[in-house]
Amino acid sequence: MTTRKTLNHVVVAVKQVPDTTQVKVDPATGTLIREGVPFIMNPFDTHAVEEALRLKDRFGCLVTAVTMGPPNAAATLRKCLALGVDDVVLVSDRVFGGADTLATSYVLSEVIRRVEKEQGRVDLVICGKQTIDGDTAQVGPGIAVRLNYCLLTLVDRILDISGAERTITVRRKLEGRREVVRALMPACLTLVREVNEPRYPKVPNRLMAETAEIPVWDNQFLQLSLSRVGLKGSPTHVKKIFAPERARGEILGDAENDPEGAVALLIRRLIEKDLISVGR
Amino acid sequence: MSQTENVIFAVVLAIAVAAFLQSAWRLVSFIRLGKPDGRLSGELVRRFWTMLVYAFWQRRVRKEPYGWNHFFLFWGFIILFLANGEFVIAGLFPSLTFELLGERIYGVLLFLFDVVSMIVLVNVAIAFFRRLVLKPAHIEYNSRDGYLILSLIGALMLAFFCLYGSEFASGTMSVAGVMPFTETIFAPLMGSLFGSAAPIAARVFWWLHGLIVLSFLNYLPYSKHMHILTAIPNCYARSFEYPATVPREEFKPGAQFGVSVVDEFSWKDLLDFTACTECGRCNQNCPATSTGKPLNPRLLVHDGKVNLLTNGPKLLQGNRSANLLPLIGTTDEHEGTVGEDALWACTTCGACMTNCPVFIEHVPKIIKMRRHLVENEARFPHELSVFFESVEQRSNPWGITPGDRAKWARDLSVPLMSDAKCDTLFFVGCAGAFDARNKKVATAVVRALKAAGVEFAILGTEEKCCGDSVRRLGNEYLFERMAKANVELFKKYDVRRIITYCPHCYTTLKHDYRQFGMETQVVHHSEFLHELLETGRLKLDGNKPAVDGKVLYHDSCYLGRYNGLYEEPREVVQRVTGRAPLEMDRRLEKSFCCGAGGGRMWMEEEPEHRINANRVREALGKDADVIAVACPYCMTMFDDGIKDERAEGRVKVMDIAELVAARLPG
Known part of the structure; x- marks a missing residue:
C-alpha cells in the first residue's frame, strides 16, 4: 500500500434521498407519498463528491464514496463512479434499517475505519452540510466525533492543504460572517452548496459505471453490535410527520394585465413588513 | 508544329497529368479516411437527377445575384473542355483536329468556341469588378486564391484569342468568317503587333495556352477551385433527409464519442470540406455570423479542409496521436482549428445548409464536434x-x-x-x-x-x-x-x-x-x-x-x-x-x-x-x-x-x- 504524499485518501459520505420537491403529503393521513417519486443523490452531497474529485485532480489522492441505504442506493454510487470516484462501498443490511443519525454515524464511522484498514490512511471525510430529507446536519459531526477527527462544518472553500504539517485550512460560511480555520488532519468536513459547481459525468465513465460491480458490506461482514445499529440503536422516535398549516396567501394586484402596478404593490408590502429595505 | 515540339509537349503533358493524378489520388485517399456512411445505397435515379439539376443546371447557384455569372463560367468551361481536348490531342498528333469533321462542322465549332470564350472573358471581368469594386462582405473578396483563379481563366481566354488571331494573321487558317471576335479584334491586332513574325507568335501563344491549361490542372487540387471536381459528386451524394439528421452513436464501454480528430467524420463530411466554393451564402444567412458571434459556417468548413489537408498524410500512416493540428480548440484563431465558442454559437437553424449551392452539411458536423465536447470531455457552457x-x-x-x-x-x-x-x-x-x-x-x-x-x-x-x-x-x-x-x-x-x-x-x-x-x-x-x-x-x-x-x-x-x-x-x-x-x-x-x-x-x-x-x-x-x-x-x-x-x-x-x-x- 503506497501512501500518497500530501493527501492520501478522501472518503465521501453520500446519501440517496427522494427528490423532495416531488414529494407530496397525503392530506388524509398526513404522511409522505413516496410512491413513484424518483431518488436522487442528496444535492449537498453532489458538492462533497465534486470537492473530493477536485482534491483528486490536484493531489492525485484516492477517493472512496460510501453510502448506507437499501440495495437501490447503488444507483447513487454508480453516479459517483461516473463522476470519477475511484471506489465505492454500499453499506446495506436489513438490520441497519430505521437508523437515526446516532446509529447511522456509528455504522458509517465503523465503515470508514474498515476502508482505512483496507485502502490506507484516510486524511479527510467529506459530507454535505445536511440531507434534504432528514435535514438534521448531524451525521457528519457524528462521524467526526466517533473517529476523533477535527470537525469543520459549513465549509465554503478549502484554502490550503499542507502535507508536511498535516493541516487543512478552510473557510466556513457562518451567519453574516466568514471564518478561516486551520485544523489538523484527519478532519471531517461538511460543505455548503456555494463551495463549488459539480461537474457533469463523461459518457465513457458513465458506461463503465453502468456495469460496474458495487461492493455491498452487510453486517455479516462488519460484525457490529445489533444493539447499536438500525432501529434498535436509534433513540430517536418519529412521532408524527405532518405538513404545517399555512394561512391562505394573497395575490397582489393583476400581474397579467398590469405587471408594473403589481410589482409596485408587492414592493410596498414587503417594505411595510420590514422584509426588505430601501437604501438611502 | 515541328516533331520536336510534339515530343517536348508529350513529355510536359505526361509530367503534368501524372502530377495531377497523384494529387487527385492524395485527395481521394484523404476523403477515404472518413467513416462509412450508408447513404449511397439505392435511389440511383433520384441522385443522378439531383446531380443534373443542381450541379449542371445549377438551380441553387442561380438563385443569387452573380449566380448566372457562375453559370456562364461553368458552361463555358464545359464547352471549352472540347476545345482544350482537341488542343491537347493536336499537340501530340498535329493532324488530329476538328478540321477532320469537315469544313462546316469545324466552322460551327470555331464559332462556338469564339463566342463562348468571349462570354467567359466578359464574366471574368464582371467577377473582377465584383471583387475589386463592389467588395461584398460575405465573401473573402480579397483572397489570393480567387484572384489567381480568375486570372488563370482570363489568361487562358486571351491566349486562345491571341493564338487564333495570330493564325489568322499568318494566313494559316483553312476557314474564314467563322470567329467573329477573333477575326475582327485579335487577327488585326496580332497582325499589327507582330507583322511577318505572326507565325512565331502563334507558336508562342500555343505554348502559353498549353502551359496555362496544364498549370491550371495542377493548381486545382490545391485551391478552392477543386470544387469543380468535388461539387458534382457532392450534389450526387446529398442528403435527402430534412434536415441532414445526425446518426446515432453506439454506447459501449471503451468507445469514444463524436468527432475530435478529422478522420472521425464521415467520408461525406470530408468530401463537403473539399467541395466548398467559398461563395459565402452560408455565413450571409447565418444568424450567429450576422450578429457578430464567433461562428462563421464558411470558415468552419474551411478550417475542416485545412485540418484534413494538414493532418491527412499523418492519418494515412495511422498516426493519430502525435503532433496533429487540433480540430477543436479553445479559440478560433488558428487556421484549421474550430473554436469551441464557434461550435456553441450555432442555433442549428439550417440556413447554411439550405442556401448552400452544393449541399454541404454544416450542422451535423457541428453536432458531431459538440458530442465530443459533451460526451468525452464534459466541457460546455456552464449553464448547460x-x-x-x-x-x-x-x-x-x-x-x-x-x-x-x-x-x-x-x-x-x-x-x-x-x-x-x-x-x-x-x-x-x-x-x-x-x-x-x-x-x-x-x-x-x-x-x-x-x-x-x-x-x-x-x-x-x-x-x-x-x-x-x-x-x-x-x-x-x-x-x-x-x-x-x-x-x-x-x-x-x-x-x-x-x-x-x-x-x-x-x-x-x-x-x-x-x-x-x-x-x-x-x-x-x-x-x-x-x-x-x-x-x-x-x-x-x-x-x-x-x-x-x-x-x-x-x-x-x-x-x-x-x-x-x-x-x-x-x-x-x-x-x-x-x-x-x-x-x-x-x-x-x-x-x-x-x-x-x-x-x-x-x-x-x-x-x-x-x-x-x-x-x-x-x-x-x-x-x-x-x-x-x-x-x-x-x-x-x-x-x-x-x-x-x-x-x-x-x-x-x-x-x-x-x-x-x-x-x-x-
Whole structure:
C-alpha cells in the first residue's frame, strides 16, 4: 500500500434521498407519498463528491464514496463512479434499517475505519452540510466525533492543504460572517452548496459505471453490535410527520394585465413588513 | 508544329497529368479516411437527377445575384473542355483536329468556341469588378486564391484569342468568317503587333495556352477551385433527409464519442470540406455570423479542409496521436482549428445548409464536434449543466416537477392516453406543459381540436421531453434515453397519429425517432389546422371578428427549412384573418432564426448581440399589430425581444392556433 504524499485518501459520505420537491403529503393521513417519486443523490452531497474529485485532480489522492441505504442506493454510487470516484462501498443490511443519525454515524464511522484498514490512511471525510430529507446536519459531526477527527462544518472553500504539517485550512460560511480555520488532519468536513459547481459525468465513465460491480458490506461482514445499529440503536422516535398549516396567501394586484402596478404593490408590502429595505 | 515540339509537349503533358493524378489520388485517399456512411445505397435515379439539376443546371447557384455569372463560367468551361481536348490531342498528333469533321462542322465549332470564350472573358471581368469594386462582405473578396483563379481563366481566354488571331494573321487558317471576335479584334491586332513574325507568335501563344491549361490542372487540387471536381459528386451524394439528421452513436464501454480528430467524420463530411466554393451564402444567412458571434459556417468548413489537408498524410500512416493540428480548440484563431465558442454559437437553424449551392452539411458536423465536447470531455457552457440535469432528472428543461406536467389541462377535460382508447395523441411538449405563455397555446390547440370533433388524448405526466435540444447540443447519451422512453410509450398505447404544436418536437419525433424504430405518423398543428379548415371540419364563427389589425408571419426554422411547411401556416392565417399575412424581408428558406434553436434557448447570449433583437427589429419595421408564430421557442424569443425593445404596446405575439381559437364559435 503506497501512501500518497500530501493527501492520501478522501472518503465521501453520500446519501440517496427522494427528490423532495416531488414529494407530496397525503392530506388524509398526513404522511409522505413516496410512491413513484424518483431518488436522487442528496444535492449537498453532489458538492462533497465534486470537492473530493477536485482534491483528486490536484493531489492525485484516492477517493472512496460510501453510502448506507437499501440495495437501490447503488444507483447513487454508480453516479459517483461516473463522476470519477475511484471506489465505492454500499453499506446495506436489513438490520441497519430505521437508523437515526446516532446509529447511522456509528455504522458509517465503523465503515470508514474498515476502508482505512483496507485502502490506507484516510486524511479527510467529506459530507454535505445536511440531507434534504432528514435535514438534521448531524451525521457528519457524528462521524467526526466517533473517529476523533477535527470537525469543520459549513465549509465554503478549502484554502490550503499542507502535507508536511498535516493541516487543512478552510473557510466556513457562518451567519453574516466568514471564518478561516486551520485544523489538523484527519478532519471531517461538511460543505455548503456555494463551495463549488459539480461537474457533469463523461459518457465513457458513465458506461463503465453502468456495469460496474458495487461492493455491498452487510453486517455479516462488519460484525457490529445489533444493539447499536438500525432501529434498535436509534433513540430517536418519529412521532408524527405532518405538513404545517399555512394561512391562505394573497395575490397582489393583476400581474397579467398590469405587471408594473403589481410589482409596485408587492414592493410596498414587503417594505411595510420590514422584509426588505430601501437604501438611502 | 515541328516533331520536336510534339515530343517536348508529350513529355510536359505526361509530367503534368501524372502530377495531377497523384494529387487527385492524395485527395481521394484523404476523403477515404472518413467513416462509412450508408447513404449511397439505392435511389440511383433520384441522385443522378439531383446531380443534373443542381450541379449542371445549377438551380441553387442561380438563385443569387452573380449566380448566372457562375453559370456562364461553368458552361463555358464545359464547352471549352472540347476545345482544350482537341488542343491537347493536336499537340501530340498535329493532324488530329476538328478540321477532320469537315469544313462546316469545324466552322460551327470555331464559332462556338469564339463566342463562348468571349462570354467567359466578359464574366471574368464582371467577377473582377465584383471583387475589386463592389467588395461584398460575405465573401473573402480579397483572397489570393480567387484572384489567381480568375486570372488563370482570363489568361487562358486571351491566349486562345491571341493564338487564333495570330493564325489568322499568318494566313494559316483553312476557314474564314467563322470567329467573329477573333477575326475582327485579335487577327488585326496580332497582325499589327507582330507583322511577318505572326507565325512565331502563334507558336508562342500555343505554348502559353498549353502551359496555362496544364498549370491550371495542377493548381486545382490545391485551391478552392477543386470544387469543380468535388461539387458534382457532392450534389450526387446529398442528403435527402430534412434536415441532414445526425446518426446515432453506439454506447459501449471503451468507445469514444463524436468527432475530435478529422478522420472521425464521415467520408461525406470530408468530401463537403473539399467541395466548398467559398461563395459565402452560408455565413450571409447565418444568424450567429450576422450578429457578430464567433461562428462563421464558411470558415468552419474551411478550417475542416485545412485540418484534413494538414493532418491527412499523418492519418494515412495511422498516426493519430502525435503532433496533429487540433480540430477543436479553445479559440478560433488558428487556421484549421474550430473554436469551441464557434461550435456553441450555432442555433442549428439550417440556413447554411439550405442556401448552400452544393449541399454541404454544416450542422451535423457541428453536432458531431459538440458530442465530443459533451460526451468525452464534459466541457460546455456552464449553464448547460443545470439544463442537462433537469432533462435527465425531471425530463423537462425547466426542472419543474414531472408531476405537474398535466396541470395546464386540468380544467380542459382532455382525456389521458392511459384512460382513453384513442389512436391520436396530442404530444404537448415541455413548453406547452410548463411555460406560462405557451400553456395558452396548448389550450388553444385543444379548443380547436375539440371544435373540429377530433378524438385525441394526451400522455399527461407520462410524457417526457422529446430531447430536441439535448440532441442538438451533442448529448446523444441523454437523447437516446428520452427517445427510447417516448417511443416505448407510443408503442404501449398503440398510437397511430401524433399531433404536436412545437416544430422541435415535430422534427424530433418525425425524423430523429425514425432511427429508434418509430413509424407513427406525425403532424404539426399548422398542417392539421390547415387540413381541418380546408375540409370544413373546423368551422369559424362568421360573426366573430378576425384578430385586430395586420398580421405578420415569421417562419420557424424547424417548420420551414427542416420540414418544408411554408404554405400551410400562411394559409391558416389567411383563412382566419381574410387576407394573406405580411411578410418579413428574410423569409421562407432565408428566414432568420429567433435564436433559440440548437439548445441556444437554454444558454446565455450577450445582450448587445442577441439574435432575437435582430429579428424583432426587422418585425417592428413591418408595422404589424400581431406577429404570428407557430413555435413555442419563437414565441418566447419574440416576447422577450419585444420587451427588450420596449415595444410591448405596439405589437403582440400570437401562435396561429390562438388566431384560430379566437374565431371559434362559443
